[in-house]
Amino acid sequence: MDKDEHPLAPPGAGELLAEVEAAHTALRTAHRTTPPTATGTGAAGTPHGHGTAPDEAGLRAHFEKVIADDRKIEPRDWMPDAYRRTLVRQIAQHAHSEIVGMQPEANWLTRAPSLARKTILLAKVQDEAGHGLYLYAAAETLGVHRADLLDALHEGRQRYLSFINYPTLTWADTGALAWLTDGAAIVNQVPLCRSSYGPYARAMVRVCKEESFHHRQGFDSLWALTHGTPAQRQMAQEAVDRWWYPALAMFGPPHHASVHSEQSMAWRIKRFTNDELRQRFVDICVPQAELLGLTPPDAHLRWNDDRGHYDFTPPDFDELTRVIKGDGPCNRQRLAHRRRAHDEGAWVREAAAAHAAKHRTPHHGPHPAATTAPATVDEAAADEAAA
Amino acid sequence: MTGPPAPDARRDWPLWEVFVRARRGLAHTHAGSLHAPDAHLALHHARDLYTRRGEGVSLWVVPAAAITATSPDEKDPFFDPAADKPYRHPAFFALPEGAEHL
Ligand SMILES: [Fe+2]
Ligand SMILES: [Fe+2]
Numbered sequence: 001m002d003k004d005e006h007p008l009a010p011p012g013a014g015e016l017l018a019e020v021e022a023a024h025t026a027l028r029t030a031h032r033t034t035p036p037t038a039t040g041t042g043a044a045g046t047p048h049g050h051g052t053a054p055d056e057a058g059l060r061a062h063f064e065k066v067i068a069d070d071r072k073i074e075p076r077d078w079m080p081d082a083y084r085r086t087l088v089r090q091i092a093q094h095a096h097s098e099i100v101g102m103q104p105e106a107n108w109l110t111r112a113p114s115l116a117r118k119t120i121l122l123a124k125v126q127d128e129a130g131h132g133l134y135l136y137a138a139a140e141t142l143g144v145h146r147a148d149l150l151d152a153l154h155e156g157r158q159r160y161l162s163f164i165n166y167p168t169l170t171w172a173d174t175g176a177l178a179w180l181t182d183g184a185a186i187v188n189q190v191p192l193c194r195s196s197y198g199p200y201a202r203a204m205v206r207v208c209k210e211e212s213f214h215h216r217q218g219f220d221s222l223w224a225l226t227h228g229t230p231a232q233r234q235m236a237q238e239a240v241d242r243w244w245y246p247a248l249a250m251f252g253p254p255h256h257a258s259v260h261s262e263q264s265m266a267w268r269i270k271r272f273t274n275d276e277l278r279q280r281f282v283d284i285c286v287p288q289a290e291l292l293g294l295t296p297p298d299a300h301l302r303w304n305d306d307r308g309h310y311d312f313t314p315p316d317f318d319e320l321t322r323v324i325k326g327d328g329p330c331n332r333q334r335l336a337h338r339r340r341a342h343d344e345g346a347w348v349r350e351a352a353a354a355h356a357a358k359h360r361t362p363h364h365g366p367h368p369a370a371t372t373a374p375a376t377v378d379e380a381a382a383d384e385a386a387a
Numbered sequence: 388m389t390g391p392p393a394p395d396a397r398r399d400w401p402l403w404e405v406f407v408r409a410r411r412g413l414a415h416t417h418a419g420s421l422h423a424p425d426a427h428l429a430l431h432h433a434r435d436l437y438t439r440r441g442e443g444v445s446l447w448v449v450p451a452a453a454i455t456a457t458s459p460d461e462k463d464p465f466f467d468p469a470a471d472k473p474y475r476h477p478a479f480f481a482l483p484e485g486a487e488h489l
Pocket of ligand 1: 098128
């Protein structure tokens, strides 16, 4: 492969990363309170608390004002039950997708074509586990327990994204999956960095920064194949043929048929319609496909000068519904594997808990800032490692 | 702080809050939370979860249950005493023309 020809970044990727950075900066500065003026108190709404019965209308008005001002709701704020339920459903579904989503690529870890590709893929799969953990932690700030969310996943009461139920038939599928579905995830998730719920927005900033490595390594893997032998090029094209529509379906049903979209947008949990995001993804992807020399499997895909967007054939939403309901090519396999992994890990969790119970000491150590207390790592050693 | 009700100890490990010092000269900053059976494993999980890309040179983990927080939300009257003392900000004082280094 000729490194000189390698594009620095897939077109469109830099823009998305800049949006993540901007959202991150906004999070860091959003809650800076303005200094009080000589006359005002700087406090919005009616304070409530200790001893006084909270007045629901006042609390709701304050909640709505925070949303309208584009500020963040934090875990201990009052929030409507439906807002809490919507967030739990969405964040749990997202967390489940991260951890079940490790499976299609994990299939190929032991069969990667080189040690370099193997270590990169392993790092990506580890990141997905991390994303699951950030998101379960964000969900827990809403008063639910991770163990209950995992039960809901294992019992099929909560879902994960439909694309995970498709198989990775060849090595090229790992590249196509990362380029297309991680790419679609980024387009979906970048606006979530500005979601109205603070812990979710903060988790999404971390997730998006890491997703861009996933996206990039997928593109790089396909680039290597499309600059290889004719058989490798064909393998890459066939993988893209398989993953194009599962990726487009990730944005969900069209806006008019989406049950939760309207309310989620009003609460600024979600900021764009499914259709707007799907269009944005297609617009970003087509020039990348051209660079790779690969063709998305859509005969009607073409630039529309009037709209300033690509026209494309939407995914088969009936198929999406069927796969979400459990009737995709790998649903049973994915869920069975998840349950087995959880059950087979039970002895490790129990042993660690038993060990902790045996060695439990009261938390009366010195201030961790003062000295090397037990629960800190050695900075000097970390500096060495970084050097 | 991020505080769900204490997890059922039989079903999940306790919750810890993680603080990361990004580099020398900076204070530890809250990075997120995780579950772990004890402080030792909490540090290991924190390293694997929050510093996979060299984001830190030092970590603190604190049992979430050990944190005492103001309550019940982010507009607590607890903070009212600061609301009527604008003179604590230097910009409160008008300066005459020509006053420098002040
Ligand atoms: Fe992810
Ligand atoms: Fe990813």
